[in-house]
Amino acid sequence: MNKILFFAHLKDEVGEENIRIDVAGRTVAEVKELLAAEYNLQKLDSAMTAINEEFASNENVIEAGDEVAFIPPVSGG
Amino acid sequence: MYERYSRQMLFAPIGKNGQEKLRAKHVLMIGAGALGSSNGEILTRAGVGKLTIVDRDYVEASNLQRQQLYTEEDVLQKLPKAVAAERRLRAINSDVELCAVVGDATPEMLDELVKGVDLILDATDNFETRMALNDIAHKYQIPWIYGACVGSFGMSFTIIPGKTPCLNCLLKSLPVQGMTCDTVGIIAPTVQMVVAHQTAEALKILVEDWEALRHSFVSFDLWRNQYSSMKMSRAKDESCLSCGSERTYPYLSRENLMKSEVLCGRDTVQIRPSKEGEVDLNELAAHLSSIHYEVKGNPYLLSIEMEANRIVIFKDGRALIHGTKDLAQARSIYQRLLG
Numbered sequence: 316m317n318k319i320l321f322f323a324h325l326k327d328e329v330g331e332e333n334i335r336i337d338v339a340g341r342t343v344a345e346v347k348e349l350l351a352a353e354y355n356l357q358k359l360d361s362a363m364t365a366i367n368e369e370f371a372s373n374e375n376v377i378e379a380g381d382e383v384a385f386i387p388p389v390s391g392g
Numbered sequence: 393m394y395e396r397y398s399r400q401m402l403f404a405p406i407g408k409n410g411q412e413k414l415r416a417k418h419v420l421m422i423g424a425g426a427l428g429s430s431n432g433e434i435l436t437r438a439g440v441g442k443l444t445i446v447d448r449d450y451v452e453a454s455n456l457q458r459q460q461l462y463t464e465e466d467v468l469q470k471l472p473k474a475v476a477a478e479r480r481l482r483a484i485n486s487d488v489e490l491c492a493v494v495g496d497a498t499p500e501m502l503d504e505l506v507k508g509v510d511l512i513l514d515a516t517d518n519f520e521t522r523m524a525l526n527d528i529a530h531k532y533q534i535p536w537i538y539g540a541c542v543g544s545f546g547m548s549f550t551i552i553p554g555k556t557p558c559l560n561c562l563l564k565s566l567p568v569q570g571m572t573c574d575t576v577g578i579i580a581p582t583v584q585m586v587v588a589h590q591t592a593e594a595l596k597i598l599v600e601d602w603e604a605l606r607h608s609f610v611s612f613d614l615w616r617n618q619y620s621s622m623k624m625s626r627a628k629d630e631s632c633l634s635c636g637s638e639r640t641y642p643y644l645s646r647e648n649l650m651k652s653e654v655l656c657g658r659d660t661v662q663i664r665p666s667k668e669g670e671v672d673l674n675e676l677a678a679h680l681s682s683i684h685y686e687v688k689g690n691p692y693l694l695s696i697e698m699e700a701n702r703i704v705i706f707k708d709g710r711a712l713i714h715g716t717k718d719l720a721q722a723r724s725i726y727q728r729l730l731g
């Protein structure tokens with residue numbers, strides 16, 4: 316099982332701060348695609364991903380028990 | 393003369409030695425909006441040697457809620473932000489050498505301005521300028537500090553060429569159609585929290601306390617009560633074109649820049665984004681209407697009425713900014729809406 320955390324507007328779009336699903340064995344890119352479809356998230360592909368609070372790229376594979384966080388980059392200033 | 397800095401010098405990691413180092417340093421700050429106002433004020437009060445401020449906008453009433461250097465008088469005079477910031481900062485600390493540059497931070501301008509600079513502070517409002525700034529920082533080996541915010545959400549990361557990953561390592565490409573302060577708003581505490589992270593790191597760099605740097609990518613949401621600190625040791629991409637071994641500095645080249653031109657004989661500027669990509673007009677229209685912009689459109693384009701301008705955005709991201717011949721102002725309006 317994995318815990319998935321959503322930051323900023325993603326949290327509002329999903330309706331929860333975190334969800335639990337089993338995505339072990341899948342890449343970050345695959346999980347983004349899956350969640351974008353499930354929750355109709357427009358800009359999840361450009362979000363940064365952390366696995367266990369460490370930066371992960373789209374090719375990284377998620378393991379059982381990993382905590383995955385999606386953080387959307389912002390440009391305001 | 394160090395009396396005014398006595399409390400800062402009492403802080404052991406800075407001390408008199410650190411204060412003298414700070415006084416010998418030159419910081420280049422890109423942007424004098426919300427992040428620029430607060431970053432500029434803190435560094436000026438701290439007694440940095442020289443501060444160069446670059447900004448293309450003028451002060452508007454909607455800035456006053458969070459852009460702490462500006463006053464109602466600045467709005468009445470429509471003063472360029474760089475000029476108004478310089479005036480206010482000079483009144484705060486006449487010790488600091490201040491240099492205001494009114495204009496767009498293009499790669500050419502950045503290349504001129506970075507000479508002799510010890511640190512670049514990011515206070516800009518768009519990724520295109522940040523990616524150019526990231527390339528320039530790596531070309532000349534100058535540390536820079538990314539900071540950005542929208543709504544109640546903010547983030548910061550310290551980038552040291554040759555040591556840390558860079559912004560291009562993290563983003564891989566220019567994000568399309570980001571959220572901006574003009575479309576989802578911004579509250580002042582978010583600005584201050586980003587600036588607190590940026591200026592603490594800036595002071596560490598300027599007094600050369602490299603050991604103390606943070607290394608993690610910090611992000612937080614002050615309204616949704618979220619905090620995150622992401623370790624970045626795995627983020628460095630050896631094939632990165634901005635910081636890798638075969639770097640080309642892609643964001644300094646013309647083809648990766650937003651194109652803008654005044655349309656002949658019209659009070660209109662045309663903007664072509666640097667990255668081709670479909671804009672979701674329905675989503676943009678729904679969002680802008682919901683925040684009380686007057687939006688009309690059809691499947692091919694959107695027309696948005698603003699105070700002094702009318703903006704027409706096409707599906708491919710191209711836009712016409714009516715009511716101005718000023719390229720920098722037109723780019724500013726475009727990036728405020730589309731990020």
Ligand SMILES: [Zn+2]
Pocket residue numbers: 557558559560561562629632633634635636
């Ligand atoms: Zn890089």
